[in-house]
Amino acid sequence: MISTAAKTTTALRARPFLGAASVVALFVALWMALVWSPPDAAMGNVVRILYVHVANAWLAYLAFVVVFLASVAYLWTKRLVFDAIAVASAEIGVLFTGLTLVLGSIWARPTWGVWWSWEPRLITTAVMFAMYVGYLLVRNLSDDLERRATRAAVLGIVLVVDVPIVHLSVTWMNALHQLPSVLRPDLSPTLDPSMLASLIAMTIAFTFLYAYLMTARVDIERRRQARVLEARA
């Protein structure tokens, strides 16, 4: 029942620990990325933007896959908690996709000589950003809780099609963007071990941050759902 939304759940109890873990992990990962890992032979210190850019992109993928899973779960069970998870994850995904585009653009300027290039990875990422902005728009245009959740769930299932397209676009088409460095088909990362360790540390830190933001946003959405249902009753 929605009236239990404000009750202390495992996720809510875990939130302070997730927040603390995010801060600690981010400090460690930043130290590894900015101090410990070596500069790149070709790009020099510019390569350090890789650690936040890739971690951002990972979070965007993760967030949209969670939207998909929560959408399937909502259509299956009709429990509004899954709708709350979907909207929370979509908002976080849109935020981090936007940051991925901005950081990628900042990285492109010194390496490619341009802020933006019309190449597959950039376009498909921008398209994914536009798709999920559309998802959030659809949600905001409906006041009925269940109808909005059903409509959004259907959309959340359809839109996930773009996530593998974004990831594989660089291998399918000739691209200026480099090929995947970690999630490769042959499962053999092409990065220097210390760079790879820094990247993994940053990705773990960002995942903690995602979990922290999710617990906060899901809680807000559950309270909102409870208010709507109470007003209806």
Add this chain to the structure above:
Amino acid sequence: MTLRRIRIIAVREALAERGQPDGLISAVTFVATMILVESLAVGPLAANQPAIAAALFWIAMAFAAILATSRSFERELEDDALSAILALPGGRDAIYGGKVLALTALLALVAIVGGALSLVLLSLGVALPGHLLTVAIAGVLSLSPVMVLFVAIALRLRSRGALVPILVLPVLVPQLVAATNGTAAAASGDAAGALAWAGLLVAFALVYWVLGFTIVPAALE
């Protein structure tokens, strides 16, 4: 049983369109206008390049498909017929399948007229007409399931006129890229390229058919 219902809905759509062909006329007029305006905007020298002509044609087709699909569902809403169909057993599957079939037929007609206009007005030469036809059929097949899916999702939303293009155009990017490249390949004599892109379009069509049948019944209100 479901197939019979799908056929009934598709025939009903065709009869409604024959009685009042505003969907077809507006889509054909729209495609013709778009091709003319776009060719003027890019200039005559650029407009008859295979890649550019193909892009102009498929962008026009995408917008025409949005127009035709929205019109088809508006007709249901105006006549208050949607609720009755949805109340029938198997009505939700049937309305998706029937609408997709009817839209595919309508878009095929629009593609024939729009394609002929492009060939004549832009003085395009086609090296492989059979391959061009294959790509055109695959392109039309890949447009209709996506259109019906998104118009169905946005059906009862306010400002759906603006919302449907915002939702559907980003999703259509792979299909538009494939259809444009396939058409350009057929026009310039690259048989293998044209067939590869047509295959990709058919794959997209299948994915969205299955996805539509699985989830659209839940979205229809």
